[in-house]
Amino acid sequence: xxxSPCFFYLFAGLAIAGSLxxxxxxxxxxxxxxxxxxxxxxxxxxxxxxAHLVAAIQILVYAGAIMVLFxxxxxxxxxxxxxxxxxxxxxxxxxxxxxxxxLGLCVFVWAFRHNPPPKFTxxxxxxxxxxxxxxxxxISEMMFSEYILPFELTSVVLLVAIVGAVAIARRKPSQNExxxxxx
Amino acid sequence: MPKVEPWVIxxxxxxxxxxxxxxxxxxxxxxxxxxxxxxMLNAVNLSFVTFSKQLAHPGxxxxxxxxxxxxxxESAVGLGLLIAMFRTLRSVDTDDIRMLKE
Numbered sequence: 111x112x113x114s115p116c117f118f119y120l121f122a123g124l125a126i127a128g129s130l131x132x133x134x135x136x137x138x139x140x141x142x143x144x145x146x147x148x149x150x151x152x153x154x155x156x157x158x159x160x161a162h163l164v165a166a167i168q169i170l171v172y173a174g175a176i177m178v179l180f181x182x183x184x185x186x187x188x189x190x191x192x193x194x195x196x197x198x199x200x201x202x203x204x205x206x207x208x209x210x211x212x213l214g215l216c217v218f219v220w221a222f223r224h225n226p227p228p229k230f231t232x233x234x235x236x237x238x239x240x241x242x243x244x245x246x247x248x249i250s251e252m253m254f255s256e257y258i259l260p261f262e263l264t265s266v267v268l269l270v271a272i273v274g275a276v277a278i279a280r281r282k283p284s285q286n287e288x289x290x291x292x293x
Numbered sequence: 294m295p296k297v298e299p300w301v302i303x304x305x306x307x308x309x310x311x312x313x314x315x316x317x318x319x320x321x322x323x324x325x326x327x328x329x330x331x332x333m334l335n336a337v338n339l340s341f342v343t344f345s346k347q348l349a350h351p352g353x354x355x356x357x358x359x360x361x362x363x364x365x366x367e368s369a370v371g372l373g374l375l376i377a378m379f380r381t382l383r384s385v386d387t388d389d390i391r392m393l394k395e
Contacts, residue, residue: 115296126308132329133312133315133329138322145328145331145332148332159302161354161357167357175365176365180324183324183375198321211315212311219307227299230348234351249355252355257355260359264362268365271369272369276373278376
């Protein structure tokens with residue numbers, strides 16, 4: 111693929127280091143900031159792969175909204191007890207988890223390496239996307255014509271998530287009068 | 294200039310995916326578990342975009358939008374559950390969730 115190897119390996123290295131920090135740091139705030147680094151590296155790789163709208167959405171939604179939500183919850187909980195949960199997991203369990211991850215990774219890499227790419231190719235090459243008005247225009251026209259039903263269904267998903275999150279996280283008015291299901 | 298082969302990018306995606314997977318298995322803090330799930334979702338998004346570029350069809354990028362929507366909804370509901378759990382148990386540790394065992 112005709113992308114710059116220098117920038118790809120830079121962003122890939124940053125993303126791998128950041129995600130290792132995410133799962134190995136004791137403090138949740140450090141993990142959250144490492145995760146922001148991972149999201150920005152991913153946005154860089156999306157931009158390298160000519161997915162400019164996805165790169166912008168990645169920064170807006172992930173680094174802008176989801177991470178703010180995470181950090182807000184960390185601040186809200188204010189649990190400055192640093193949990194030593196990795197050490198508590200047990201050495202055999204940790205070894206098994208890492209072995210399972212490494213085995214799965216080997217299987218995936220082997221499959222990607224030794225299988226030819228699919229023969230089907232669409233007709234949206236870079237030149238034709240440029241001629242049709244750019245990545246954002248092509249994606250938007252597709253979203254509002256061919257993918258209109260999933261697009262409308264995402265609004266239902268978001269509505270259900272809003273109602274569910276409010277219903278779960280809301281403070282109960284009183285333990286006595288709030289039904290018998292949480293006695 | 295050497296080119297980056299598609300399988301290198303896909304292997305990078307699976308590496309991030311399995312880092313998130315291992316994090317999901319070894320951590321007991323629910324915040325970190327949710328972050329690991331976000332890592333796995335991001336890795337899948339990147340593989341969608343790679344295939345979209347490789348196959349010259351924007352359908353992969355379209356899927357990324359729907360996955361991002363579901364991820365946002367999932368983290369909102371997950372963090373709501375986390376707050377509800379912290380309110381009752383005063384802890385964010387998955388080992389403390391054992392009300393069904395007692």
